[in-house]
Amino acid sequence: MSVSPSGVPSATSRGIDIALGGRTIAAGLSFDVPERETLCVLGRSGVGKSSLLRWLAGLLPGSPARTDVAWMAQQDLLLPWASVLENVVVGYRLRGAPAPLDRARALLADVGLADRVDDLPAALSGGMRQRAALARTICEDRPVVLMDEPFAQLDAITRLDLQDLAARLLVGRTVVLVTHDPMEALRLGHEVRVVAGPPLSIAHRTRPAGCPPRNPGAPALLTEQGALLATLRGAP
Amino acid sequence: MSGAWSRFAAPAIVGLVVLAAWEIAVRTGGVPPYILPGPLLIARTLVADWGTLAPALVATLRIAALALLAAVVVGVALAVLFTQSRWLERSLLPYAIVLQVTPIVSIAPLIIVWANDVTLSLLICAWIVAFFPILSNTMLGLNSVDHNLLGLFQLYGAGRWRTLLHLRLPAALPYFLGGLRISGGLALIGAVVAEFVAGAGGSGSGLAYRILEAGYQLKIPRMFAALVLISAAGIAIHLLLAALSHLLLRRWHDSEAGRAL
Numbered sequence: 001m002s003v004s005p006s007g008v009p010s011a012t013s014r015g016i017d018i019a020l021g022g023r024t025i026a027a028g029l030s031f032d033v034p035e036r037e038t039l040c041v042l043g044r045s046g047v048g049k050s051s052l053l054r055w056l057a058g059l060l061p062g063s064p065a066r067t068d069v070a071w072m073a074q075q076d077l078l079l080p081w082a083s084v085l086e087n088v089v090v091g092y093r094l095r096g097a098p099a100p101l102d103r104a105r106a107l108l109a110d111v112g113l114a115d116r117v118d119d120l121p122a123a124l125s126g127g128m129r130q131r132a133a134l135a136r137t138i139c140e141d142r143p144v145v146l147m148d149e150p151f152a153q154l155d156a157i158t159r160l161d162l163q164d165l166a167a168r169l170l171v172g173r174t175v176v177l178v179t180h181d182p183m184e185a186l187r188l189g190h191e192v193r194v195v196a197g198p199p200l201s202i203a204h205r206t207r208p209a210g211c212p213p214r215n216p217g218a219p220a221l222l223t224e225q226g227a228l229l230a231t232l233r234g235a236p
Numbered sequence: 237m238s239g240a241w242s243r244f245a246a247p248a249i250v251g252l253v254v255l256a257a258w259e260i261a262v263r264t265g266g267v268p269p270y271i272l273p274g275p276l277l278i279a280r281t282l283v284a285d286w287g288t289l290a291p292a293l294v295a296t297l298r299i300a301a302l303a304l305l306a307a308v309v310v311g312v313a314l315a316v317l318f319t320q321s322r323w324l325e326r327s328l329l330p331y332a333i334v335l336q337v338t339p340i341v342s343i344a345p346l347i348i349v350w351a352n353d354v355t356l357s358l359l360i361c362a363w364i365v366a367f368f369p370i371l372s373n374t375m376l377g378l379n380s381v382d383h384n385l386l387g388l389f390q391l392y393g394a395g396r397w398r399t400l401l402h403l404r405l406p407a408a409l410p411y412f413l414g415g416l417r418i419s420g421g422l423a424l425i426g427a428v429v430a431e432f433v434a435g436a437g438g439s440g441s442g443l444a445y446r447i448l449e450a451g452y453q454l455k456i457p458r459m460f461a462a463l464v465l466i467s468a469a470g471i472a473i474h475l476l477l478a479a480l481s482h483l484l485l486r487r488w489h490d491s492e493a494g495r496a497l
Contacts, residue, residue, distance in 0.1 A: 059387045071391050073384055080488040081406045094394035094402060120488050140392065 010035060011056050011069070011144050011174055018051050018060060018200075025051045026200040038167070038175040038212060040189030042182060044232060047197040049178045053148050056176060070140040074149040076129040078121040078136075084108065085117040088136045100139070107135040111165060127158040134162065138169050145170060147177040151184065160216060163187050167213035182228040186221050188212045194231050204231050273457040278464060281457040289446060289458075293465050296442035299355070299427040300473070303362030307419050310363070311370030312412065316400065318371075319378040336368035340426060344433035358430045358442070365426030366419040373415030377408025410489050413481040420473040428466060 011033035018025035025048035033039055033056075043049045051060065058066040078087045088108060089099035108117050111131040113124075121129050130151065137145060150166070151159045167188055179185050185192045186208050194204035206224070208214065214221055255275045261267070262274035269277055282289065314332065318325035344361050351357035381404055389399050431444030443462045450458040485492040 054387070057387070057391060059390065066391070067393065069391060071388055073388075075382075075384060077382075077385055077388050079385075079403070079406070081409075090402070091392035094389060094392050094398050096398070122488050122493060 011146075011176060013056060013064075016052070016055055016200075017062065018048065018055055020051060020060075023198065025198045026055070029200050031056070031202075033174060033176055034191055035174050036172055037190035038170060038177060038188055040185035040192045041176060041178045041195055042185040042192055042228065042232070043178075043180065043195040043197070045180060047195055048200045049195055050148050052195070052200060053146050053176060053178050057146050066144075068142050069144040069146050070137045070142040072133055072137040072145070072147045072150045074152045076121065076126075076133040078129055078132060080121055083118050083120060084113060084124070084132050087121065087132060088139050090136065091140050104135070104139050107139050108132070110169070111135045127154055127162065130154060130158075130162060131165070134166060134169065143174060145173050145175045147175065149179055150177070152179070152181070159184070160187075164213045182225045182232065183216060183221075186224055186228070187214050187216060192228070194228065204228075270454055270456045273460055277457050278460045282461040282464060285458050285461060289443070289462060289465060292441060292443045292446045292462070293469065296424070296427050296431065296444070296466070297469060299358045299362055299431075299442065300423040300469075303359055303366050303426060304416075304420055304423040306359070306363045307367035307370050307423065308416065311367045311415070311419075312374055314371050315374035315378055315408075316405075318375055319404070320396070320400070332368060332371060335364050338364075340365050340429055341433065344430050348430075348434050354434055358427060358434060361430030361433075362423050362426030365429070366423035369418040369422065370412065370415040373411045373418075374408055377411025378404045380411070381407045410481075410485055410491055413477070413484065417474065417477045417481065420477045421470055424466070424470050424473060 012031065013033075014030045016026045016029040016031060029052075031052065041049050041052070054060050055063040056066075057069050057071060058064055078084075079090065082090065085101065085104055085108065086093070088104040089101060092099040105114075105117060108114060111134055113128060113131055113135070116124060116128065116132075121132065124132065130153075134150070137147075147166075151162050154162060163184060177185075177188060182192075190207065190212065192206050192208065193202055195201065196203040206228075208224060209220065259274045259276055262272060273281070314328070318329060340361055343364075344357075347360050348354070348357040351360060385403060385407075386399070389403055394402065427442065428444045431442040432448065435442070435445035435448045443466055447459050447462045450456070450462065482492050487493075
């Protein structure tokens with residue numbers, strides 16, 4: 001774990017080398033992550049942004065192991081045989097630590113699942129499962145949260161709801177959110193960084209005005225979305 | 237068509253039609269009972285000889301059940317060991333495969349001689365036949381865990397033991413139960429085959445021994461009655477294991493979700 005001068009664990013990494021299956025995904029990449037903010041990493045499929053996130057999480061060979069990150073993926077990664085409540089506290093069970101069941105219940109109420117705590121994931125809709133996954137991610141209470149296209153499989157309206165919820169619950173944490181959706185990046189990111197590759201490079205950075213979650217209908221946001229789309233298409 | 241109709245009535249009608257055709261063919265064709273007894277005669281024999289057949293059925297079922305239990309214990313234990321250590325898997329799995337592909341009929345006489353105890357040798361034979369599907373399926377299940385979930389478990393600080401307990405074993409359960417259903421039938425077949433080999437040597441008390449004995453005495457209807465009992469036992473084992481599967485998986489696994497028992 002690297003620690004910044006301010007004492008907050010940092011996700012900033014230098015000299016990132018990723019090679020998977022003989023392909024170079026990243027070579028000597030430096031990737032700074034602003035603290036206590038949400039950084040959205042925007043890129044087309046296949047540029048290696050998920051690999052970068054896995055590297056930051058310490059899940060790839062050669063990447064430094066970390067104990068200060070929470071993880072949320074495109075799949076809900078809920079254990080199908082465990083109740084929603086047990087899924088939210090699964091990290092504590094896995095470490096053999098006392099599970100904060102009251103906090104987990106409060107979080108589930110916060111994401112709108114108060115009456116579903118004892119259900120199994122199979123009884124929930126896709127949006128509800130992703131809410132439960134978000135509650136689990138928050139319940140871990142880690143300073144750094146890494147999210148890999150967490151809302152990609154949801155319908156447009158549910159996605160907007162969950163983006164609002166995530167923005168509210170993730171305030172004050174260092175978040176890296178990987179997405180291929182410019183609107184999602186612009187709604188949620190304090191900073192939006194467009195990546196191209198492989199090998200990964202940073203093609204463009206922008207800091208949209210205002211605070212997340214931003215209004216999806218705001219003209220400035222739509223203009224910026226058009227610009228980002230152009231950048232993405234020009235940066236295959 | 238409703239589910240109950242297609243599940244119970246349809247096979248029952250097919251069975252009744254076949255039995256009726258069999259009975260009619262035997263009666264009109266004048267086939268003597270020592271060549272092919274009709275279903276009614278078999279049923280009557282089953283009732284009349286219940287006193288000798290029932291203890292034989294119990295003896296065979298006991299061997300099959302014990303062999304299945306041993307297959308579960310050894311199969312699951314080996315599967316866990318093999319998935320924890322590639323080195324162990326590479327050294328031992330080939331021998332498990334050798335056991336699996338060796339025809340049980342050809343080694344049963346040796347086992348009976350070596351074990352020097354009829355029950356034990358029957359048990360070993362039935363176990364050899366039954367354990368491989370459990371080992372192989374459980375290994376497949378333990379190795380089929382979503383790598384994203386493994387990553388999550390790693391990030392959340394789960395050690396090897398807790399990953400096994402909370403992730404690999406539950407994820408392997410549907411695969412294990414699939415193997416168990418195959419092994420349930422195989423344990424019965426293994427027990428019967430071993431009894432045949434042992435019974436040919438004059439020792440035994442199971443259904444296969446009753447079949448051999450009835451064959452020697454040309455009591456063909458009793459042979460068929462014993463065969464009916466073996467089939468019924470096989471179906472009962474299958475239904476029992478299917479019910480177990482349903483009970484354990486219906487709430488969370490796609491293979492059983494939304495299905496009536």
